[in-house]
Amino acid sequence: MTVDVPQLVAQAREGRPRAVARLISLVEGASPQLREVMAALAPLAGGAYVIGLTGSPGVGKSTTTSALVSAYRKAGKRVGVLAVDPSSPFSGGALLGDRVRMSDHASDPGVYIRSMATRGHLGGLAWSAPQAIRVLDAAGCDVILVETVGVGQSEVEIASQADTSVVLLAPGMGDGIQAAKAGILEIGDLYVVNKADRDGADATARELNHMLGLGEARGPADWRPPIVKTVAARNQGIDEFVEALEKHRAWLEKHDVLDQRRTRRAAREVETIAVTALRERIDDLRGDRRLGSLARRIVAGELDPYAAADELVAGLTGG
Amino acid sequence: MTVDVPQLVAQAREGRPRAVARLISLVEGASPQLREVMAALAPLAGGAYVIGLTGSPGVGKSTTTSALVSAYRKAGKRVGVLAVDPSSPFSGGALLGDRVRMSDHASDPGVYIRSMATRGHLGGLAWSAPQAIRVLDAAGCDVILVETVGVGQSEVEIASQADTSVVLLAPGMGDGIQAAKAGILEIGDLYVVNKADRDGADATARELNHMLGLGEARGPADWRPPIVKTVAARNQGIDEFVEALEKHRAWLEKHDVLDQRRTRRAAREVETIAVTALRERIDDLRGDRRLGSLARRIVAGELDPYAAADELVAGLTGG
Numbered sequence: 001m002t003v004d005v006p007q008l009v010a011q012a013r014e015g016r017p018r019a020v021a022r023l024i025s026l027v028e029g030a031s032p033q034l035r036e037v038m039a040a041l042a043p044l045a046g047g048a049y050v051i052g053l054t055g056s057p058g059v060g061k062s063t064t065t066s067a068l069v070s071a072y073r074k075a076g077k078r079v080g081v082l083a084v085d086p087s088s089p090f091s092g093g094a095l096l097g098d099r100v101r102m103s104d105h106a107s108d109p110g111v112y113i114r115s116m117a118t119r120g121h122l123g124g125l126a127w128s129a130p131q132a133i134r135v136l137d138a139a140g141c142d143v144i145l146v147e148t149v150g151v152g153q154s155e156v157e158i159a160s161q162a163d164t165s166v167v168l169l170a171p172g173m174g175d176g177i178q179a180a181k182a183g184i185l186e187i188g189d190l191y192v193v194n195k196a197d198r199d200g201a202d203a204t205a206r207e208l209n210h211m212l213g214l215g216e217a218r219g220p221a222d223w224r225p226p227i228v229k230t231v232a233a234r235n236q237g238i239d240e241f242v243e244a245l246e247k248h249r250a251w252l253e254k255h256d257v258l259d260q261r262r263t264r265r266a267a268r269e270v271e272t273i274a275v276t277a278l279r280e281r282i283d284d285l286r287g288d289r290r291l292g293s294l295a296r297r298i299v300a301g302e303l304d305p306y307a308a309a310d311e312l313v314a315g316l317t318g319g
Numbered sequence: 320m321t322v323d324v325p326q327l328v329a330q331a332r333e334g335r336p337r338a339v340a341r342l343i344s345l346v347e348g349a350s351p352q353l354r355e356v357m358a359a360l361a362p363l364a365g366g367a368y369v370i371g372l373t374g375s376p377g378v379g380k381s382t383t384t385s386a387l388v389s390a391y392r393k394a395g396k397r398v399g400v401l402a403v404d405p406s407s408p409f410s411g412g413a414l415l416g417d418r419v420r421m422s423d424h425a426s427d428p429g430v431y432i433r434s435m436a437t438r439g440h441l442g443g444l445a446w447s448a449p450q451a452i453r454v455l456d457a458a459g460c461d462v463i464l465v466e467t468v469g470v471g472q473s474e475v476e477i478a479s480q481a482d483t484s485v486v487l488l489a490p491g492m493g494d495g496i497q498a499a500k501a502g503i504l505e506i507g508d509l510y511v512v513n514k515a516d517r518d519g520a521d522a523t524a525r526e527l528n529h530m531l532g533l534g535e536a537r538g539p540a541d542w543r544p545p546i547v548k549t550v551a552a553r554n555q556g557i558d559e560f561v562e563a564l565e566k567h568r569a570w571l572e573k574h575d576v577l578d579q580r581r582t583r584r585a586a587r588e589v590e591t592i593a594v595t596a597l598r599e600r601i602d603d604l605r606g607d608r609r610l611g612s613l614a615r616r617i618v619a620g621e622l623d624p625y626a627a628a629d630e631l632v633a634g635l636t637g638g
Contacts (some may be wrong), residue, residue, distance in 0.1 A: 008470055035625045042623035130624075259618060265626065267614035273628035275601050282597050295586035299578060304361035305449075305585065306354045309592035 005036050009044070010142075012139040015078065020112050020139050027131040038131070041055060044138035048080070049249055051144050052146045052162030054198045055189070059170040060194040062315075065147050069105050074145045076091075080136035080144040081105075081113040085127060110137060130161055130269045157290055159187040160307075162267055163258060164248045168192045169208065171200035180317040188225050192241060196229035205229060324355050327508035328529070331458040334397065339431050344449040353413075363457035365581075366567055367399070371465045371481030373506070377491040379513045383551040383560075384466050388424050390561045391462050398457035399463040400424075400432040401612060413582070422529060431455060445591050449480055478506040480578060480584055483567045487511045488527065490519035505543050511560060529593045534579050542570055600632075609634060 003026065011019035026037050051068075065081060072079050090098070096164065105111040114136075116128060137143050146162055159165040167188035191212075193205050205227050212225055222241050226244050230237035252258035294308040322345065330338035332610040345356050366588060370387075374380050384400065391398050424430040424600055433455075448465065455463050478484040486507035510531075512524050515534030524546050531544055545563050569579035604610070 037625075038623040042617070043620040046618065046620055057487060080593055081499045096347035127334050134624075164458065220442055237580045262618045263611065263614045266617035266627075267610045269624045270613055270617070270627040270631060273624055274604050274631045277599050277628060277632055278601050278604075282594050285593055285597075291586045291589060294589055295582045295584075296363070298589070299365065301362040304354075304357040305453075305592055306357050308585075308589040309596060312589060312593045313462075313596055 003033055005040050005066060009037075009138070012045070012135070013110060015109055015140065017109070017112055019241070020135060021114070024114060024132050027135060028128045030240045041134055041138040045134050045229055047139065048133075048137040048141045050133060050137075050144045050146065050161065050163045052148070052159045053168060054148045054159055054165070054167045055168030055170075058265050059168045060232050061147055061168050063190060063196055064168060064230060065145055066104055067232045067235055067238045068145060068241065070112055070235075071238050073110055074110065075242075077110075077142040078140055078219045079105075080139070080141035082129065082136070082144065082146045083112065083113065083115045084146060084148045087168070091190075112139070112141065130265065130272075133161060160268065164189045164245055166190045166192060166245075168194055168263045169204055170195045171198045171204045182231075189223060190225055190244050191227045193229045194232050197231045197234075198235065201229060208236075221287060223248065234263060250310060285312065288312060288315075322352055324352060324359050326358075326580070328359050328457070330623060334428055334459065336428070336431055336571035337453060340433070342454045342458070343433060343451050346454060347447045350593045355511050357453070358455040360453055365456065367452075367456040367463045368450060369463045369465065369480065369482045371478045371484045372474075372487060373467045373478055373484070374487030374489075378487045378529060379551050380466055380487050383487060383511065383513055383549060383637070385423055386465055386549075386551045386554055387464060387560065388430055389554075390557050392424075392427065394561075396429075396461035397431045397459055397461075399458070400430065401448065401451055401455070401463065401465045402432065402434045402458045403465060403467045429458065431458070443605055449584065449591075451537075452480060478629045479587065482571060482580060483508045483564060485564075487513055489514045490517045490635055498543045508542060508590070509544055509563050510544060510546045511550045513551050515556065521549060542567065592610045604631065607631060607634075 003022070006021055008019050023037060023041075026033055031037075053061060053065055053068075064085075065083075069079050069081060076236040098272055099187075105113065114132060116132060133144055133146065148159075164274075165187050167190075169191065171193065191208055193201055193208070195201070200227055226247075228241045228244050229239060230241055234240065235300055246298065249258075252261070290312060294311060298308055322341070327338050327341055332340055342360075344350075344355060345352055350356075364509045372380060372384055372387075373497060381402075384402075388398050388400060424432065433451060435451060452463055452594065467478075486509075488510065490512065510527055512520055512527070514520070527546055531546075545559045545566075547563050549560055551557065568577075571580070609631060613622065613630060616622040617624055617627055
């Protein structure tokens with residue numbers, strides 16, 4: 001069925017959740033109208049501030065995200081939430097089971113929440129997350145929260161899509177810090193020690209502070225990632241968290257880093273699309289009709305295999 | 320250093336082994352002159368009869384190959400031998416250690432012998448063997464023997480490059496037959512039970528004959544693979560072997576199968592080259608300069624990522 005893309009985009013910008021959902025499905029599902037949708041969104045995107053939140057299971061990520069949504073809503077912002085689960089084979093608009101807290105916002109028309117999964121293939125996340133972000137951005141979200149589970153390669157990839165990357169920790173998960181510290185120190189612009197009312201919160205913050213110190217002194221314009229302590233379940237420290245986020249955003253803009261990051265993000269997006277297109281062409285080669293006639297010309301001595309391969313590739317990529 | 324390709328080709332056609340060796344090195348090594356060499360060879364190739372020989376270690380493959388070389392030399396033919404070892408990381412012009420028998424022919428200017436290895440990467444064999452065959456063919460070899468170790472995927476791939484595929488067996492290796500029979504029955508145009516003076520030779524031939532019978536009745540023009548018994552070390556049965564080969568060659572020509580096989584071989588060759596070229600372009604994408612400016616246009620909202628990917632790919636494959 002052909003979709004009226006301009007109408008759908010207009011509805012999404014009015015904040016109609018079904019229109020947003022429909023657009024995300026179109027860009028996720030490799031629909032024939034994918035390109036039309038992406039072209040329509042291009043001039044509308046760029047207004048949203050994209051915040052990535054990552055951390056091991058158990059640190060209270062959903063609770064923190066939910067508290068953050070409340071804070072931005074109070075400030076009158078439209079908020080999009082992308083809950084990404086790289087390990088889940090399930091995707092779609094349904095909330096994940098353990099994200100009950102998020103349902104506080106389910107009836108708020110100023111909040112759009114979407115769950116995503118990798119769709120079972122490597123690179124799937126990198127493929128669809130940027131496009132869903134683009135839809136939410138073009139739909140007029142002021143802030144987009146991208147929440148991912150764990151700190152693995154996929155999470156690092158998602159974090160690289162954000163303007164600001166937040167790493168969440170909780171006391172008593174020191175082992176996790178040790179294990180993940182190499183990755184964590186690369187991706188965090190801001191660290192949150194949640195459940196800060198528990199024993200060991202200060203120790204976790206200290207350890208983190210020490211680790212961050214080791215990686216310091218990268219130049220005067222460099223950003224020193226702050227550590228914020230929160231108890232998200234009781235809404236403690238959330239204002240300080242938002243303040244730290246806004247400080248980072250201001251820093252990004254002042255030092256021209258925001259544009260650099262977005263350019264890098266766009267470059268990675270283009271690269272992913274181009275690589276996928278070339279891979280598909282490789283698959284297409286196998287069944288190409290011209291292969292037979294090129295091969296016959298080789299057997300007849302009229303053509304060498306390299307010249308034939310050139311013809312084949314030129315024909316494919318020109319089409 | 321730039322090579323005088325026409326001169327080199329002329330020398331190879333005169334039978335000078337160093338010129339042949341140089342050409343094979345040029346086509347194996349992805350030299351800048353690769354395309355020039357392949358273009359020069361294209362109109363000259365097609366005269367050679369390509370025989371593939373495969374079998375497990377211990378069946379006397381080198382001895383049989385050597386006996387076959389002698390028989391074809393006696394008939395006044397120029398012979399090329401390509402000894403392929405998919406498991407060896409070593410390549411080049413040196414003979415493999417256990418192929419001492421072949422050194423009988425080392426001083427014969429009518430025989431050209433070359434060892435090849437996979438060069439450590441998957442598909443390496445499929446990549447360079449057809450091109451080495453092409454050099455030997457264009458150099459004027461009447462018969463090219465491609466000898467491979469074992470019956471694995473690489474061997475099946477090599478066998479598919481031959482006009483006639485020979486599978487060698489030896490008595491007392493019945494387990495090997497059982498294990499490999501699925502693959503063996505697909506690729507053999509002709510079976511040789513070597514070491515036929517040993518116990519169990521008749522049993523091996525019978526078992527094989529039975530297995531071949533199960534796959535029979537594929538049509539009147541179909542070829543029923545004969546089973547030849549040899550004692551290559553004592554030159555017994557070699558004339559019958561050559562006779563069976565020539566019978567298969569005549570059958571290939573009569574039923575127009577030779578051209579079909581060569582066309583299929585050429586198609587696979589073109590496909591391999593084209594896939595490799597596209598893979599290289601994927602690698603090139605990463606460092607592409609245009610990526611940055613395309614990304615900036617996306618951030619500015621002037622372009623969507625798909626249109627940018629199109630531009631990127633078009634630029635790459637057009638260049």
